[in-house]
Amino acid sequence: MTTMKEIASRTGVSVSTVSLVLNNRDEGRVKPEIARRVRATAHALGYKSNPLARSLRTGKTRILGFVSEEVATTPYAGGIILGAQDAASSLGYMLLTVNTDGTSNEADEIATLKRYGVDGFMYAKMSNRYVDVPDSLRDWPLVLVDATDREGRFASIEPDEFRIAYDATKRLIDAGCERIAYIGCLEPLIAQAGRLEGYRRALEDAGRAFDESLVTNVLNNGPALKAVSDLFDRANPDGAFCFNDARAWYVYECAARRGLTIGRDVSVVGVDNHRVFAETLAPKLTTVELPHYEMGYWAAVKLVSMIEPDRDLAAFERPKTTAPLPALDVPMPAKIHCTLVEKESVRGENRSLD
Template identity: 65%
Template sequence: MRYNVVIMTTMKEIAERTGVSVSTVSLVLNDRDAGRVKPEIAQRVRAEAKASGYKPNPLARSLRTSRTRIIGFVSDEIATTPYAGRLILGAQDAARAMGYMLLTVNTNGDSKLEEREIATLLQYGVDGFMYARMYDQHTTVPESLLKLPTVLLDGIDDTGRVPYIVPDEESIGYDATRHLIDAGCRRIAYIGASDRVYVADLGRRAGYRRALAEANIDYDEALDIGVTFNRPALDAVDAMFDRAHPDGIFCFNDARAWYVYQCAAKRGLTIGRDISVVGVDNHRVFAETLAPLLTTVDLPHYEMGYWGTLKLVSMIEGHAPKPEAMTPAGGRSPLPPLDASPAQIHCTLISKESVAAKG
């Protein structure tokens, strides 16, 4: 039997090859050389480390710094929402870029299970936590998380104890309605959510009304409805068509846009010509399969996960990340500053075929 033996390059060997001290090599390879090591020496050390395939020893580093470089990611709905994947991917990409590892747990909304999972993550020696909610909502962060630096994702902390990041909900409503106005629509409806009180619904409705007011379009309550799901929702949208005769519709999410497509087809109306529609979510099932393709506002789950990790690492390490880390490759919307309070992301509208062209 043959074994592959990996020979690890050490800092001492890099120091010998570059003619500097081990402490200098340590400063450079731990990105603490600014103002301490001459740039040309730092460049030489990094070049040698790269050429020799140097990899830091995480165990040795954790013993030296009392940090494991592990982040705990706690959520109650990872397994039940289509958006969790993007949120986790953003967090993982940022953690990888910062030299951290992500441990993810799902609690299924069980508070007892949540406490056990948090206790387990603490036993693993995590340096901090991200607490994720899958829908923008007012949230009470568990006390057990507050033992370490914690960031809340897609939720609002009313206590002011932890930083949080959410989509800019009012701008979503404003941008979507403004897009319909710019396309020539004047009888613009809003189809909101009535199954529960969403922070997002309140914000998007406020943005909808603000856009109407700025365009000198009178608000008509007959065009503003809230629906649930399935047949009751379809019936409510159907009645709104007959009662209010909209020429443009902004929907709380892409799923509710499906009811609009159904009602338009029933009346022989063509989406994107006779009536314009904008959704929210950029949900693959709806935004990529409805015909014509649905204009939608992309929710920044990837960006929230990415920003949350950068914010958390800055709290753990006591300094901001390098500027280049603030432009994630996988995102569509720009990140807010790390010191923003609250942190809100202005979401990107993706124009497709469901909105009529001007004129």
Template identity: 70%
Template sequence: MTTMKQIAQRVGVSVSTVSLVLNDRDGGRVKPHIAQRVRDAAEEMGYQPNALARSLRTNRTHIVGFISVEVATTPYAGRIIQGAQDALSELGYLLITVNGDDDKAVEGEIRALKRYGVDGFLYSAMSNRVVDVPESLCSFPLVLVDATDAENRFPSVEPDEFRIGYDATTRLIEAGCGHIAYIGCLQPMIAQTGRAEGYRQALADHGMRFDERLQCDVLNNGTALRAVEELYDAQRPDGFFCFNDARAWYVYETAARRGLTVGRDMSVVGVDNHRVFAETFSPQLTTIELPHYEMGYWAANRLVAAIGDRGVDEAQWPRMTAPLPPLDATSPAKVHCTLIEKESVRGGR
């Protein structure tokens, strides 16, 4: 195992200089060209820091706990967790993920993570929602992912739900649609409120009147299909903005039963970029991709900045599908989601 002493001998500097550089405490203390030589030598010699010794010295374990409330059982969890894990790995941290489906289970997982001496927590619930943060987390550095705490005490990140509705509706207007329906969600959710508001504002900004007969809020069941069919037969919309890709299926089915073709006779935009729906529908569904990876990545960086034992350089962030908000953005930080052009909008790909 390569030691700091061996690196110091290779570069011709003191062990204390090597220690400063490899613990990211060289700023203003070690000349940049010497610090780079130390890092290059450490990489060439295969140096691996002793995590236990470092934690004893710094009182940091460099472990982060990810508390998932029903998230780990959803198809999107992997992207949130992967984004967080990639960011933390780049920053020298280890991520431990646990899941709980009720308050008792969550408290048990929090106690277990505390026994590991985690430096901070990421906390996420299924779908964008307001949550009551467990009191046992409040004394730790904490960032919420795809959630906002009721009192807005902690930094958080979520999709820009308003822009989702606005951008989807605007795309349909740009495609020449003049009678646009919104197939929404019957459940009260942040996403439903924001997307419906974005839909209405886009209509207003383009000189089009909102007609409540063109908004149909449904659940995922047979009744929903009948409601969409009734809306189409009564109003004959030429464009549909759907709360998610699953609800876009009702529009596709409605069109098929009437001998119509999506992308020619009507245009459709969904939300999620859910692989099962967005890639298997024919024609393929134009959709707005939710930024699960981006939210996980941003939240992890924000947490490390809050822990405070090292700086976070936003200029080094990789390019992603959706641009990330700055770390000092007002909470909840909102990610402007990206519209993925496929085949379900007239004049599309």
């Protein structure tokens, strides 16, 4: 196994200089050209750091804890964990993930991560909601993922819910829809409030009046289908922005029952880019992709910046992602502008329907 002593011998510098460079503590201490030579030599020799030795020396394990509720068991949101893992690995950290079922076993799982000596935590929820941060995490480096603490005290990352709705509604306006419905959510989520406001503002900016009769907030199954059916009967919408892809199914069903064609008579935009709904519905559903991977990636980088405040991450190479990552120093909560994925359910996209 290659040692720092070997790298020092090859590059003609001291072992302490090699240590500074390979532990990312060289800025202002080692000339840039020497640091580049040390890193190139270490790479060529296949040098791998010893995590145990480093943790004993620095008091840091370079392990990040990821506490999730449902995220780890939800297929299309697993990208949050993948993004966090990719970022952690790129920065020289390992990710330990635990999945909780809420408050019943959350304290035990957090305690387990602490016993492993994690340097900080990511705390993730589903469906972007306000949370009360557990007391056991309040004094640790912490980033919330797809959630915001009620006190506004902790760093957090979430989708830009307002822009999701604004972009989706504007797409329907640009397609020539005159009566655009909003199929919302009855749960009191951050996402619901942001998306309703974005829908309203897009209409107002286009010179349209907000019409309460075009809005229905639903949960699921039979009652939701009936509520959307009632909306069709009273308002005859020719466009629909749906809180998520699952709710778009109700619009497809109601249109089919009335002999209407999605993408021609009724245009639809969902949210999630859910791999089942968005690809299985016919015609394929135009949708806004939620930035699961991006949220996980940003959260891990942000957490490392808190653990290592002297480490320069401004020049850290960011991956190519569907949605652009915000800067680390933006006001909290950080918001990601999500991407509209064009498919076939908006007028003018699927020429075969004309």
